[in-house]
Each structure stands twice: as C-alpha cells, then as structure tokens.
Amino acid sequence: MEFGTLVHMHGISLVGYQRGSAGGPSFQAINPATGAALEPAFRTAAPEDVERAAQLAAAAALDYGRRSGAEKGAFLRAIAANLETAAPALVERAASETALPLARLQGETARTCNQLRLFAELVENGSWVDARLDRAQERASGPRKPDLRSLLRPIGPVAVFGSSNFPLAFSVAGGDTASALAAGNPVVVKAHPAHPGTSELAGQAIISAARDCGLPEGVFSLLFDAGIDVGVALVQHPLIRAVGFTGSLAAGRRLMDLAAARPEPIPVFAEMSSVNPVFILPRALQSRGGAIATGLHASVTLGAGQFCTKPGLVMLDHGAEAFVAELAALMQQPAAFTLLTAGIARGYQTGARERAAHPAVRALTPPAAAGVTAPALFQTDAAGFLAHPGLAEEIFGPATLLVRHGGLSELLAVARSLRGHLTATVHGTEEDLREYADLLPILETRVGRLVLNGFPTGVEVTHAMVHGGPYPATSDGRSTSVGTQAILRFARPVCYQDWPAFALPPELQDGNPLGIERHLDGVLE
Amino acid sequence: MEFGTLVHMHGISLVGYQRGSAGGPSFQAINPATGAALEPAFRTAAPEDVERAAQLAAAAALDYGRRSGAEKGAFLRAIAANLETAAPALVERAASETALPLARLQGETARTCNQLRLFAELVENGSWVDARLDRAQERASGPRKPDLRSLLRPIGPVAVFGSSNFPLAFSVAGGDTASALAAGNPVVVKAHPAHPGTSELAGQAIISAARDCGLPEGVFSLLFDAGIDVGVALVQHPLIRAVGFTGSLAAGRRLMDLAAARPEPIPVFAEMSSVNPVFILPRALQSRGGAIATGLHASVTLGAGQFCTKPGLVMLDHGAEAFVAELAALMQQPAAFTLLTAGIARGYQTGARERAAHPAVRALTPPAAAGVTAPALFQTDAAGFLAHPGLAEEIFGPATLLVRHGGLSELLAVARSLRGHLTATVHGTEEDLREYADLLPILETRVGRLVLNGFPTGVEVTHAMVHGGPYPATSDGRSTSVGTQAILRFARPVCYQDWPAFALPPELQDGNPLGIERHLDGVLE
Numbered sequence A, B: 001m002e003f004g005t006l007v008h009m010h011g012i013s014l015v016g017y018q019r020g021s022a023g024g025p026s027f028q029a030i031n032p033a034t035g036a037a038l039e040p041a042f043r044t045a046a047p048e049d050v051e052r053a054a055q056l057a058a059a060a061a062l063d064y065g066r067r068s069g070a071e072k073g074a075f076l077r078a079i080a081a082n083l084e085t086a087a088p089a090l091v092e093r094a095a096s097e098t099a100l101p102l103a104r105l106q107g108e109t110a111r112t113c114n115q116l117r118l119f120a121e122l123v124e125n126g127s128w129v130d131a132r133l134d135r136a137q138e139r140a141s142g143p144r145k146p147d148l149r150s151l152l153r154p155i156g157p158v159a160v161f162g163s164s165n166f167p168l169a170f171s172v173a174g175g176d177t178a179s180a181l182a183a184g185n186p187v188v189v190k191a192h193p194a195h196p197g198t199s200e201l202a203g204q205a206i207i208s209a210a211r212d213c214g215l216p217e218g219v220f221s222l223l224f225d226a227g228i229d230v231g232v233a234l235v236q237h238p239l240i241r242a243v244g245f246t247g248s249l250a251a252g253r254r255l256m257d258l259a260a261a262r263p264e265p266i267p268v269f270a271e272m273s274s275v276n277p278v279f280i281l282p283r284a285l286q287s288r289g290g291a292i293a294t295g296l297h298a299s300v301t302l303g304a305g306q307f308c309t310k311p312g313l314v315m316l317d318h319g320a321e322a323f324v325a326e327l328a329a330l331m332q333q334p335a336a337f338t339l340l341t342a343g344i345a346r347g348y349q350t351g352a353r354e355r356a357a358h359p360a361v362r363a364l365t366p367p368a369a370a371g372v373t374a375p376a377l378f379q380t381d382a383a384g385f386l387a388h389p390g391l392a393e394e395i396f397g398p399a400t401l402l403v404r405h406g407g408l409s410e411l412l413a414v415a416r417s418l419r420g421h422l423t424a425t426v427h428g429t430e431e432d433l434r435e436y437a438d439l440l441p442i443l444e445t446r447v448g449r450l451v452l453n454g455f456p457t458g459v460e461v462t463h464a465m466v467h468g469g470p471y472p473a474t475s476d477g478r479s480t481s482v483g484t485q486a487i488l489r490f491a492r493p494v495c496y497q498d499w500p501a502f503a504l505p506p507e508l509q510d511g512n513p514l515g516i517e518r519h520l521d522g523v524l525e
Helices: A047-064 A069-098 A102-125 A175-182 A196-212 A229-236 A249-261 A282-305 A321-331 A342-356 A382-387 A408-417 A430-435 A439-444 A484-490 B047-064 B069-098 B102-125 B175-182 B196-212 B229-236 B249-260 B282-305 B321-331 B342-356 B382-387 B408-417 B430-435 B439-444 B484-490
Strands: A026-030 A037-043 A131-134 A148-154 A158-161 A187-190 A220-223 A242-246 A268-271 A277-280 A313-317 A376-381 A399-405 A423-427 A449-452 A491-497 A518-520 B131-134 B148-154 B158-161 B187-190 B220-223 B242-246 B268-271 B277-280 B313-317 B376-381 B399-405 B423-427 B449-452 B491-497 B518-520
Touching (some): A026 A069, A047 A220, A069 A102, A069 A175, A102 A175, A187 A229, A249 A268, A282 A430, A313 A408, A342 A376, A382 A408, A399 A408, A423 A439, A484 A491, B047 B220, B069 B175, B069 B196, B175 B187, B175 B242, B242 B249, B249 B268, B277 B408, B277 B439, B282 B313, B313 B408, B376 B382, B399 B408, B423 B439, B484 B491
Parallel strands (some): A131 A518, A277 A313, A491 B449
Antiparallel strands (some): A131 A148, A148 A491
C-alpha cells in the first residue's frame, strides 16, 4: 500500500485493518488559538469496536508476540518512515489542534521517529530480553538439577492513552506504543480527543506499516471518544493485559483504580503529576545566579509550561533577593500563551488565581487579565510550605513557586516532605554538594531523575533515561515511560525447564544463534 | 552478641533492636499432629509496635539503602550462618508447629541458607543494578546532550508476610526477605501465626546478624498477630513501600486491594493460587506411562500436596485407561497426611468432598473417613471442564483432577481456557511436541515456567528460575518470588544527569571502580 494515499482523515476509528462503526455520536477538534471547530467530525467508537479491537489484538498477540527482533524492528522503522512521509500533514494538523509552534512540532515528529528507531535497534540487537541459562547438573543427593532458561516475553495486548501535551511523542505513535510494540505486544490506542486528526494520521502510519510488514490484523487499533466510556471499557476488557497513560493525576488514578478492581487486575503505567523541585544552593547562586534565573525562566515557560518536567517548586535561601528580583522581572516580560485546550487554560488561570490568594503565598507577578494565560511567580517560606501541603501540588502551565528557607535544616525538612516527582534538580558547586550532602540521599528516594546544574525539561530518549518516579509522579515508581527501559513495563519473564533446542526461542538455544548478551549460570557468556 | 544465647523464644515481637509491647492479647501455636498448644504464648503486636517498626525501617532505609554490595552480602551471609547455628532448634520447633518431616525441614533450612548466600553473591558481584551510562555529546543544533547514568536503587521499607507451607524458605528469612534486603530495603515481617516459634527463632537470627554487622536499628522487625489487624496496618502504613506475600488467593487479593486503595498505592508481590496443569501427550504416555504415573503421584503428594506448584490438573486423552488405572492405584495406597493447620485440613477435606460430588466429576479414589486427609484423584472430560470453571480452582492438599479429552482441538480449547498459573508441564516426545506445536505458545502466555518431561514441584533457586505467572498465580505476572530475578521486585531505576564522580554511586563512576557489567551508550563495556 502506498502510505501517501492515506494522508487524509476519515474521522472513524481504525479497528485492525477495518474502519470502525460510523453511526455513533461525533465530536470535533477545537483550534485552541481561535476557538474554531476543525473538520472532519470524529465518530465515537462503539462498544463493538472496543470488543473487536480487543479480540483482534488477543488473536494477533500469539503471532506478533513470536515475531523476531528483526521483524519487529522492521515494523517500527516502517512506522517511522511513514510518519516522516506524513510529517507536513501531521505537523500542520497538530498545530491547528494544539496551538503548539511548528518548530516544536517538527522537533517532536523527529523525536517520535528517533524513538521508534531506537526501539527498533533495541529489539534488532535482542539483548534486552535478559536471557539466562542455568545448566543441568547431577547432584550427589537428591534429584538432578534441571536445565533452566529464561527470557522476557510480551505481556499481551496493551491499551495506550494518548496525552494532550505531546500530540506525537507521547500519543498514538509515541513512547508507550513504541515500547509496547517493541516488546511484542499488540496495541489499542484511545486517541486524545483534543487532537483526533493528528491521532488518525499517526494511526494510519502505523496501520499502513503493519500491512506492509505482513503483520496480523489487530496488532494495532485506534479508537476515538470525546468522553471516557471507550477508555473505561478498554481498561476493563479481560483481553487487555496492561495500560500506558500520560495525563492528569485524576484521570490516571481513575484508570489505576479500574485496573485494580478488575477480576484479574492488570498493571497500569500512568505518568501523572510532578512538580519537579529545584534546589538552588548558595555558592551556585552567587556564582551563576543570572544564568540560573534565565535558564529557570526558559524552563518554566517552555511549551507554555505544559511539560510534565516543568520546574514548579524552587528552594532558595532568604539571602537570594537579587536572584528573585531578576527572575520576577523575567516572568513579567510580556507573554501570553495559548494553552492546549480551553479546559487546561481555565484550570491554569483558576489555579494561579487561587495560589495568589493563598494566605501563605505572595505573588511576585501581577495578576493576569481575565482569560489571559500569563507566566506567574509565587513565593512562600519553608514554614508556610510545610504547613500547607496543597502548595506542593502541580499547577499545569507557566507558573512556579519559590520556597524561601533559612538554611540546611529547613531545606532538608522541605526535601523530606516531598512526595514522588519525575525529577529533582540541584544547582550547586562542588563545595555546595559536600555541605548539602544529606540532600541527595533524600531526593533519590523521591524522584526518577536527579539533574545537576541544568533544567529538567529536556528528556533525552536514551538507555539511561528514567522518566518515572514514585506516586503520584507515576502509578509505579519502578518504571520509566521514556528511554529503552520503557520496554520492561510490557514484558514478563518466562522460564523453560528441560526443553530441547527446537522448541526453545532462538534467544535461549545452545550456541547463542542470535549472538545476544546472555548469562550462563549467572556469568556473562 | 553471641547468637547462641538467643536461641530461645520470648513470644514478643522484635521491633528494631527492642522487644515489642508485652501487654496485648496472646495466642499459641498448635501442633497439627497432636492438637496440643505449644509454649510459649505469643503476644499480638500493638499498633505502636507497627508504627515504631515502620518509622525505624524508614529511618534505616536512608543508611542501609546506601550500604555497599559487600556490606549487604556480609549481612545476608551472617543471617545464613546464624540460621545454621540455630538449625537444630529451628527444625525441631518447625516440626512441632507444622507436622512437616524433619528431613524436609532440614532440607528447607539448607535451601533458605543457600538462598541467602545466592543473594549475597548477587549483590557482592554488583552487576544486578543494570548500570547504564550514556555519554554527554555536543550537538550541531539544540542544547548539548547531557551525561545520563542510571542504576537500580532500593524501593524502601518492604512488608513481608510469612507463608504457612514453607516455614523457613518462604517465611521470616525466606526469599522475599532475602531479596528485599539484598536490594537494600529494610524489612518488616508479619509472622505467620501457625509457626510463631520458628518465626521468632529466624527473626532472632536476622536481628543478631544486623547488630553484628553494625546495621541501623529498624533494618529488620518481626511482628506477631494471630489475626489480620497487624498485616492490614502494615500494608496501609504510608512508610511501607512494597509488600511480599505467599498464601491464599483470598488473603493475597485482600492485600492487593488494600494497597491499591492507599492514598499512595504501592506494589504488592503476592504468590497466591496455581493449579499447575500437566499435559501428557500420547507418545510419551505410550513409552513412559508407568514412570509418569509414579512421578505424578509423588509430585501430587509431596509435602502432603501443600506445594504451590503441586500438579492439580492433568490433561490426558480418552485412550489413557491403563495410565489412569495405574495412577488411581498409587493414589489409593494407604496414606494419611497431617496438613499444616486444622483449618487447611478442614478446607482440603471439604474441597475434596465437594469435588467428588460435582455432577461433572467422577472420583477415582474412595471417600476418606471423616477428618482424615487422604490423597484424592478425580476425573472429568474436556466438555465438563470447560462448562464448569470452578473445576479449574485449586484444592490445597494431595488431590488432582484428570481432564480426559478427545485430541488436539479439545486440548487446545482447554489450554486456552486456563487462567494464570505458576507452571505448566508437558510430557511429550519430540514427535509429540511437533504435532502439538500450537500448545506451547498458548501455555507461554499463561504461566511463569514451562516444564518438559518432569514435574513442577521442584523449584530451583537459580538465576533463570521464574516462580511467577499471570493472575491469579501472582498479583503481578511480571515478577518472580524465587531466584535472583526476585530482587527486581524491590528496586527502581534512578537516573543521574551531569553529576560529578564524587557524588555518584560507585556503580556509575568513570573507570568502573567496582568492575561490574555496565552498558555505555547501550553497548556492554
């Protein structure tokens, strides 16, 4: 199939290699910059679409789950190539649906394709399966020790929820889909209703790649819904074996609770809420205060503050007046942002207004005009912060809260009070780090990534990246949703006892035909 | 401290390095062979004991969690040495509390010590942390790629529930405790009320080792309770970060639900219920039927059928009459077992009576006298099995159910109907395996371990062992509770961005000072 012929939208779910039902209620995307409804209308997936997508995925799992790394890699690369072909249409549509700048969306498309190719490399290499071989052994007493061989196998059909804030990299063909497909699992995506057109174009890229690679129908489906029924049905469907989600704490927790209440509970990997504390230590402040203020302002306002790694909490001692004045001036530079949806904009404006009115808080930026999204800088002190846990909650958008403290012991008390976050950042000289050595062990238990002398908003897609963290940053602090370790969410170990070579996966056969890294009796081969 | 001086029981919880409160209600262990109550009485831990154990564990986590692999290894080895010193007392007490034979308990003590030493080796070697280093890089466009380094770090205080059926290897100093301690986590054990004395002796071995190794108070605590209050309070305690459990489906699911409903949900690793299907294929039956019958009988009745890997479901075609007669004769050999507790015995006798009376089932062994625990063999056919899902449920004790089928397509239908199990076993010749090639891919999605031409009841403690499987076999089919991979349950990845060597864990420092396996930009160093 020529993928080029598919780069237009039908507004109907993609259920395996068919279109879904066209009879349900419809909704349209809204251009957040203009308020205009965008064509075409999208039909809500019907219950039978959910059922068919799940059934097809379960049937496809037995075939696709046994495809080689080379075959899965070719599929992921074909998706990336199709996305590149579709990039002009994708970026244009995404810009209309999200109000994100074209350059950002072009960058995000490239990131999405690189991410798919990184997972392709990972499964082509094949060592990710953690192959372990323990040899049989006769024993003086008792029965012979059997031959045991284990590797990671796919978990089964995965439901993925597209996020609003990254319409490409964390959406239909984003990290959850890429890592679930790489592990050998069929994927059913529930499209985010704020960018259904972008979702359909990306979904077509995946479907076209699946056909071209000769993969079984059901390896991928895409379902539309402006409400929650389709998502709820997916998470409750007995054939769905895991869930990937990026979004709000309220929605993520809802999915966690649904999954935990199933007759057979399944894991939910939800990335939800993070305020990303920043600790600016005194010598760093003294030597680089201006650069830190500039960098912090850029990080808080990047993408209109709609990054899950936006620094929303900054710990500074009482002597940092010049820095605070400088940051406050930057935050008051004329800037009016268009947020992703009208709902997010209302939420931000309300959150900022309430925080400004909080008795323990002083606003360092003037109130924005009604209906305007402007950067906001707030300040409290350590006592106020510790007394009001609500101040540690996320305001999604370009706002941040300074917490002024009286030195090491107050700083450590604030650190100990933190819940789970994706990141924590420290600005410090070597001397600062030695003086504040007790800080790092505390932060390490609270976050997935510790940044030194930088800003948390750049999330590289690499092997060592951890984009995770204890609840409520994610549903499971043992996981990452970015980087190659994300594949481990969607795999489970299986052990073969005394099987002959012909019945074993090639990863476990004698002679190591795939040439992967393996451990033999615990020692690297 | 001389451990030898501690080998007697006080009947009071061990809370850090202190005894718990002695004022609560008390209970005694019962010798299941005689019905006699055993001295001493054990005091139920008070709410303040739970609170102090959790607080001490959380405080200890920051210190113990940063101890080197060598220090953790020395601790695990010291526990093993103390258990060996205490072995005569441990085995004697365990025999009184469980009615398990001395030889079995001696073997289980050795297994427990070997398991502790295997985890010691694992952390002394240090490569288990999956160290990943991605180098910094200047880029033509955009900001520099940062230096990213990740490794697995401890999850935090772990609550462990001792199991009834392995009073040593899956109890106080068993696999959950060993793997949680190896990962760097303090452990709070809720002792199983059926063997509190064995629990206290094992707990003393751990406490004594912790003191001798200079570890912080709270790295280990042991709480007694004949009821559920202490366990519930532990799982709900905000400072507890994960749970390990081996026991019944009802109790395990209760803990899962409690953990999922917390303000901050935590992972529960519960090993619960498994019927361990066995598929005997025709050529294997023909060539080795006698040996399979003997082995199956031994496996079903091993430990009075109280193994979680007991084969409780056997698929055979209609032509297997001679085999069935042989197995039925073996199962009718005079044998009366004493089960672990009076409750388990009642449960078994009721379960066996109900199954014998099931309309789709024929009993191939005569009914046991009232109050007697005798082996039981039942038979149904594929249609009956598929029509009555209750027949797939576990009867804990020496019973098994034959499912007679009409060949490949019925066999596959039965396989597809299976829920999650710890193991599946196939008896087959090479020709059988080729003819029934569609069976393995189905079974692989249902279990953690696939056994060929053997029996599932031996669970080796090795690197490749997977003692896990999809729900309801465990709460999380992505995990194993036996073997070195069990450590991964209690660890989470943490990423360091741009940190200097002195502030990094040694596992991530330049030059690889610990000489562990690491991946540099995705390639093994």
